[in-house]
Each structure stands twice: as C-alpha cells, then as structure tokens.
Amino acid sequence: MAMNQKTRERIPCLALVGGRVITVSGDTFEGGTVLIGEGKIQAVGESVTIPAEAEWVDVSGKVVMPGLIDAHSHIGLLGEPSVAGNVNHNEMSSPITPEVRGVDSFNPFDGAFSDALSGGVTAAWTQPGSANIVGGTGFVAKMWADRPDRMALPGTEQLALALGENPVTFSSGAPMTRMGSVMLLRKALRAARAYADSGGVGDLGLEELARLVTGQTVARIHALRADDILTAIRIAEEFSLTFTIETAVEGYRVAREIAEAQAPCVLGPFTAPRSKLEYQHSTPRNAALLHEAGVTLAFQCAGASETQWLSVQAGVAVREGLPEDVALRGLTLTAAELLGVSDRMGSLEVGKDADIAVFSGHPLDTRSACERVFVDGWEAYRREGGRE
Numbered sequence: 001m002a003m004n005q006k007t008r009e010r011i012p013c014l015a016l017v018g019g020r021v022i023t024v025s026g027d028t029f030e031g032g033t034v035l036i037g038e039g040k041i042q043a044v045g046e047s048v049t050i051p052a053e054a055e056w057v058d059v060s061g062k063v064v065m066p067g068l069i070d071a072h073s074h075i076g077l078l079g080e081p082s083v084a085g086n087v088n089h090n091e092m093s094s095p096i097t098p099e100v101r102g103v104d105s106f107n108p109f110d111g112a113f114s115d116a117l118s119g120g121v122t123a124a125w126t127q128p129g130s131a132n133i134v135g136g137t138g139f140v141a142k143m144w145a146d147r148p149d150r151m152a153l154p155g156t157e158q159l160a161l162a163l164g165e166n167p168v169t170f171s172s173g174a175p176m177t178r179m180g181s182v183m184l185l186r187k188a189l190r191a192a193r194a195y196a197d198s199g200g201v202g203d204l205g206l207e208e209l210a211r212l213v214t215g216q217t218v219a220r221i222h223a224l225r226a227d228d229i230l231t232a233i234r235i236a237e238e239f240s241l242t243f244t245i246e247t248a249v250e251g252y253r254v255a256r257e258i259a260e261a262q263a264p265c266v267l268g269p270f271t272a273p274r275s276k277l278e279y280q281h282s283t284p285r286n287a288a289l290l291h292e293a294g295v296t297l298a299f300q301c302a303g304a305s306e307t308q309w310l311s312v313q314a315g316v317a318v319r320e321g322l323p324e325d326v327a328l329r330g331l332t333l334t335a336a337e338l339l340g341v342s343d344r345m346g347s348l349e350v351g352k353d354a355d356i357a358v359f360s361g362h363p364l365d366t367r368s369a370c371e372r373v374f375v376d377g378w379e380a381y382r383r384e385g386g387r388e
Contacts, residue, residue, distance in 0.1 A: 013037045014377070015050045016358065019059035024066055024333045025347035034064055036354040039377035044348050057372075059358055065328070066347050067122025067355035067373065068363075069335035070307045071266045072220070072246050072300035075116060075126045076106045076141060076151075080304055090129040091136065095167060095174035095181070096188050098159060098212075099204035100136030102128050108148035112304040116143045117381035119308030120357035120370035125339050130162035130222040130246075131170035133181050134188060137208065138220065140339050142355075144373075144380035156340060159212050161185070162222035163231055165278050182231060189213055189239045212241060218340075219243040220266075224278035226253040233261045244338060247302065248290070249282045255293035264296040264338050268313040269306065288321030297326065298335040315364040327364060353377075 014036040021032030023044060033048040034041060043049070050056070079086030088105035091097050106126070116124065127138020140156035167174050167181050175181050192209030200206060211217045219241045221232040229245055236243045245251065248265040251258060258265065270284045287297055299314050301307045314327040336346025344353045354377035361368035373381035 011055050013042075013051055013054040014057065014374075015048070015054045016057050016059050016064055016356070017050070019062040019064040019358065021045075021348065022063060022065040022328065023348040024329055025349055031060075032064070034348060034356060036356070036374065036377045039354055041348060041350055041352050041354050041356075043350060061360075062371065063359040063361065063363060063368070064348075065120075065357055065359070065363060066332040066345065067357045067375065068120045068310050068331045069298075069339070069346060070116070070121055070124035070301055070310050071298035071335040071338055072268075072302055073124040073126050073304065073307050074129060074302070075112050075124050075143075075304045075307055076108065076110050077102055077126055077128065078112075078304045079107065079110065080112055089127075090131040090170070092131050092170060095132050096134045096184060096205070097128075097132050097136050098134045098188070098206075098208040100128055101157075102126060102136060102138045102160075103152050106141070106152055108145075108151045110304065112307065113143050113151075114381070115305040116307040117373045117375075118370060118383070119310055120359060120363065120373060121307050121310055122355040122357065122373060122375050122380075123341075123345060124307055125156075125158075125220075125335075127158075127160045127220065130160070130166040133162060133167045133174065133185050134209070135160035135162060137217075140341055142375055144375045144378065146376070146378060153341070158218040158220050158339075159208060160220050160222070161232075164223060164225055164228040165276060166222065178228070178231070182235065185235065186238070189235075193239070213239050215240065215242060217242075220246055222246045224249040226250040229254050230257060233257060233263065236261065236263070247300070249279055249286065251295070252283065252286045252289035253281075255290050255295060258290065259294040264298065264334075265290055266298045266300045266338070267317070268300045269302055269309070270313055270316045271309075272302075283320075284316050285320045287317035287327075291322055291326055296334060296338075297322075297330045298338055299327075299330050311363050312366060315366060318364055324364065331363075 021029040035043040077089035128135035137157040195206040196210040333346035336342040356374040358372040
C-alpha cells in the first residue's frame with residue numbers, strides 16, 4: 001500500500017492519474033491511470049474506475065512505467081565507501097567458492113539504495129564479484145521494503161561465475177592463465193556431476209554446483225573478451241548449463257555464436273573507461289549489434305550507487321542504434337524474465353507488484369528526472385525540488 005512520506009501513514013488505495021503509462025508488456029496509454037492497492041497493481045488503462053476512497057495523484061505530463069531492474073549489480077554487498085571492512089562482495093580466499101551466499105553480506109541499510117531509487121530502480125540482481133572463478137550465489141533485491149529483511153527475495157538465487165582477467169589477476173590461489181581457470185572450473189563441474197549422480201549430501205559447495213549441472217539454477221558467467229565468451233559457451237554446452245553472459249564487452253565480435261547458443265547478455269556500463277585490457281575494444285554499439293544478431297539483452301551498472309544511472313546506460317545504447325522499445329524492455333521485463341521474477345515485476349499488469357517509477361519525461365532522456373518511486377505500493381522515493 002502507498003505511504004505518505006511525511007506522516008508515514010498507509011494509504012489503502014492510490015491512483016496515478018493522467019500520465020503516459022508505458023506498460024512494457026502491452027499498450028501505452030496516453031492520459032492513463034494506474035490503480036494501486038494492497039501492494040499490487042489493481043488496474044491499468046485509459047478508463048479505470050477509481051474507488052471513492054482512493055487518493056489521487058495527478059501525473060499529467062509525466063511518464064509512468066514499471067520500476068527499472070538492474071540485472072547485474074553488487075548493491076548492498078559492495079560497501080560504500082570502499083574501505084577495508086566495508087567491501088564484502090569478493091571472497092578471495094579460494095578461486096572456487098560456490099557455497100558463498102551474497103545474502104550473507106547484504107546490508108539493507110547501505111546508502112546506495114536511496115541513490116538507486118532516485119534513478120527509478122526498484123529491484124536489482126546483486127551478487128558476489130568476479131574475482132573468483134566461481135564466486136557464489138546472488139539474488140534479487142528490492143531497493144526498499146517496509147522491513148529491511150524483506151528486501152532480499154528468497155528463491156531467486158543464481159550462481160556467479162567468471163572467466164578472463166579478473167580471476168587470473170585477483171583471486172588467492174587461482175591459476176595464472178585462462179586455461180588454468182577453465183581447468184579448475186571443469187574439475188569442479190565434473191565433481192558436481194558425480195556428486196549429483198551419487199546422491200551426495202553434506203558438501204555445501206558441491207550441493208550448489210550440483211544444482212547448476214542438473215539445471216536447477218542459472219550460471220551468470222562474467223566474460224568480457226570474445227575468446228572468453230566463446231569459452232563460456234563451450235563450457236555451458238559441455239555441462240548443459242543454463243547461462244547468461246555478463247558484461248560481454250566484445251559480444252559484438254561473436255554475436256552470431258551467442259545467438260546460436262541462445263545466451264542472453266547483460267550489458268553495461270557503456271560509460272566505463274578503457275582502464276582494463278578487456279575494455280580495449282569496447283563500443284557503445286555493442287547492444288545494437290547484438291540485438292541485430294538476435295541476442296536477448298538486459299542492462300547493468302555493475303556496481304552499487306552507480307545503479308542510479310541504469311536508464312542512462314540504456315539511453316546510450318539507443319543513441320547508438322538499439323530500438324527504443326527493446327531498451328525499455330531490457331530495463332524492465334527482459335531483466336525480470338532473466339531473473340525468474342517476471343510473474344511479479346517488470347511490467348504494469350494487474351496482479352503484479354506495484355513497483356512503479358514516475359519520470360518527468362522520457363526515461364531514456366538525460367533531461368528527465370525520476371520524481372516518484374513506488375515499491376510494493378509503498379512510496380519509497382519522492383523528488384521535491386531536488387533529490388530526497
């Protein structure tokens with residue numbers, strides 16, 4: 001239900017009236033209404049019957065859309081400021097740590113969440129970092145909840161893997177080469193397959209990897225260079241993994257192969273500098289080229305407070321040729337589908353969580369400000385003369 005920020009009273013029913021309503025999954029309504037009640041979307045359209053007890057919010061001239069979803073972040077794990085004792089997203093004591101759970105480092109009081117809300121982001125996938133070959137499980141988090149312990153959504157866990165520069169460079173005890181990293185990964189996956197076949201119990205790491213090789217969870221594979229992307233595809237085919245390619249900086253170079261593997265890509269940030277070797281051949285046209293090849297796309301900011309600029313990343317992709325409707329879907333419904341939560345978020349549909357962002361103008365226009373955000377029907381953010 002909606003919440004008045006000044007009195008913190010619950011409002012039983014709320015109607016956002018008169019805005020340009022982008023449902024993402026269906027029609028866009030000019031002068032539409034979104035009716036919210038009991039934390040859910042009750043009605044959407046141009047001719048919505050508004051109950052007498054509802055509080056009206058005039059959003060004429062505004063854009064109303066599903067809350068944005070960052071499909072790859074470290075929010076709540078990558079502490080800010082990044083100082084010793086506050087950075088908890090990379091467990092580098094071993095290169096293979098499938099038993100590590102991001103939720104055990106999750107800090108729901110991190111200031112990055114208010115930043116994310118100011119950008120219209122209502123949910124994010126947050127995970128261990130890419131320093132390890134197998135980094136542990138991430139999960140979907142709401143950017144706000146009526147109780148902090150409700151921000152992390154149980155049952156949304158997926159497994160973070162990494163190839164390329166990061167595990168070779170950072171993880172303690174990791175091999176010195178890409179072939180060494182892949183060797184360790186293949187050994188771990190083979191052990192997990194044997195563990196699953198034998199009905200093994202009691203090993204936390206093998207249990208999580210067994211879920212992966214038996215198709216019960218998704219491998220989120222960090223791979224930037226084209227050769228690492230091809231390696232990810234090869235490993236996924238060998239072990240029959242359901243997987244995504246994370247960041248995919250050189251995805252455009254192997255777009256056909258990615259499309260044939262039916263591997264979704266989570267792209268961004270396009271504004272990253274060429275500070276790493278793996279970014280030397282980056283291009284903001286990556287998203288457009290991958291889309292042309294038939295690859296499914298979502299977006300990321302790959303950080304914490306950076307999540308507030310998620311719409312900017314998608315806007316850059318549109319500037320460079322990605323169709324606008326594909327970008328909007330990548331920010332919302334496609335991300336929800338990749339994360340397994342499209343039944344409750346990602347579009348404005350009756351019965352879904354009332355996760356809604358109200359923008360002053362088009363959400364991909366950098367001149368537009370996010371003015372109000374609702375999470376599960378609660379008003380989680382309001383901009384009044386500047387950020388709040």
